[in-house]
Amino acid sequence: MGDRWYQEAVVYCLDIDTFEDSDGDGVGDIRGLIGRLDYLARLGVTCIWLNPIHPSPNKDDGYDATDFYNVDPRLGTLGDFAELLHQAGNRGIRVIIDLVVNHTSDQHPWFQSARSSPDSPYRDWYVWVEEAPPDRHQGMVFPGEQNETWSYDRTAKAWYYHRFYKFQPDLNFSNRKVRDEIKKITSFWLQLGVSGFRIDAAPFIIELTEPGNPDSPKDFEFLTELRQHVQWRRADAVLLAEANVEPDQLPVYFGDSGGSANRLHMLFDFMLNGRLMLALARQDPEPVIDALRDTPRLPAGAQWATFLRNHDEIDLSRLTAEQRNEVFAQFGPDENMHLYGRGIRRRLASMLGNDRRHIELAYALQFSLRGTPVLRYGEEIGMGEDLSLRGREAIRTPMQWSYKENAGFSSAPAEKLVRPVIDKGDFGYEKVNVTAQRRDPRSLLAWFERMIRTLREAPEIGSGTTSHIDVPMPPGVLAHRADGPTGTMAFLHNLGTEDVEVDLSTLQPEADLPIDVLTDRNYPEVGKLDSLKLAGYGYRWIRVCRSTDV
Ligand code: GLC
Secondary structure: OOOOHHHHOOEEEEOHHHOOOOOOOOOOOHHHHHHOHHHHHHHOOOEEEEOOOOOOOOOOOOOOOOOOOOOOOOOOOHHHHHHHHHHHHHOOOEEEEEEOOOEOOOOOHHHHHHHHOOOOOOHHHEOEEOOOOOOOOOOOOOEOOEOOOEEEEOOOOEEEEOOOOOOOOEEOOOOHHHHHHHHHHHHHHHHHOOOEEEEOOHHHHOEOOEOOEOOOOEOOHHHHHHHHHHHHHOOOOEEEEOOOOOHHHOHHHHOOEOOEOOOOOEEEOHHHHHHHHHHHHHOOOHHHHHHHHHOOOOOEOOEEEEEOOOOOOEEOOOOOHHHHHHHHHHHOOOHHHEEOOOEEOOOHHHHOOOOHHHHHHHHHHHHHOOOEEEEEOOHHHOOOOOOOOOHHHHHOOOOOOOOOHHHHOOOOOHHHOOOOOOOOHHHOOOOOOHHHHHHOOOOHHHHHHHHHHHHHOOOHHHHOEEEEOOOOOOOOEEEEEEEEOOEEEEEEEEOOOOOEEEOOHHHHHHOOOOEEEEEOOOOOOOOOOOOEEEOOOOEEEEEEEEOOOO
8 A cells, every 4th residue: 555545544533422322322433433333344444433422412313512622522532532543553454533623612711711701811812892793694504403603602602603503613713722722633643543633624624714705715824733733643544524615616625736736635526426426316327427527636645535425414515406306306305314505314225215226326336436445324225314313314323233122233222323224114223234245245244345345446446536437328327547657547437228239449558457346246257348238227346457566
């Protein structure tokens, strides 16, 4: 593996409280996760991204911290966490944690102190204003659940800014002390042994909020500062950020100093996510081809993180209204499946009608595209959602381990569970669980293991250059290639349902014994690449040539 480990990583995202409960209190915990590390190692995961682990009133699933230097007692202790890092390390698995510092919980001692008096040493850690700002009903991230971005605090006798929910007051990043404190928080966790951070809400962290200006300036220098700090403390630490902004604004988040990224190492590719959904809905690869073409050129060391599902709704806000409606019509036909007017609160397997071939196609495509793949827990067994739960909780149900009560997640009485397990219908735990799939070599889980192993043998996907193979293709088919020092891979994905034949003979001059390394079924040998059969929803990952010249 190259020095830039994150370019060849397979990231698995999970929330400890819904993964595995070791002590029977109904809440998943660190010890439970430790007990499942072998499962993750076998799956082929090389990095775990933990959703927030800090003490929290949990009004936004932990994205509202009250102490950045500790672990929520529901999950365990700092000692347990250190053990987790050790045990994960033994298995070659790195751990990154969510760094949620755009805001704190309103219960955080800093905010409690800040609101108590204008003379509090923490007053200026938040963003206050005396008079109601005229733009206070603009810029809400959760429309419908939140109707303002400035709220009046009676104790403080002033208005405070909160880009997200009212109980998440924004920290004031123009205050040097806040910036220093955030760096100290990163030092603390790096010292314990994490390999980096998933930076929550990056565009809002760097916002220099001006009351009355809905388009306040941003201070990108903080990202440079943070990168330098983190890299100084741990050279191979990675910053993976959520910055859901227009693609042409993304390069500045990576930063560029003499051709190398000097701010964030990785950004989630939200644009590609939306385009993938559109492509799957239309059974037409054009939106993905556009996305590949429109991808801004990255400086050295910068990397995309690709995903189909994460812990939030699928955000389709970067699509046009018409495109969004196409995706809604296919994958979220009921109003109850939508969220904030822009997204879908479902898991992928259910969106794709639990069609195994379609699910494989979608994930094979994601994992073969440029960047580092991020997989959300439960997707590898094809879990569904519970639409009777509120908002994003629908897709945050406990991991389904077995046929046992509570899906083997916990031995607590069902009413004590952090969230109910899915126990009905096609996605109920009796039908969808790890134990059943572990026994079946044809299961989705077994497929994910195979696919991830294949990916790990093809480092050019993560570290190389990906491009569309622009030759005539039957409708529905995407052909792309990845080139790197280790060789060349070619990929065919049929987003449509018709069986087709594909001509890739333009690659023949470069080919050295081309072979299929991952396919949806057994196809005749690759031969001269001129008449490759491809089933409806079929895919072929072809190693075109391999170089040992590295
Ligand atoms: C990010 C997280 C989301 C959270 C929000 C506020 O968008 O992904 O889950 O609610 O930030 O921290």
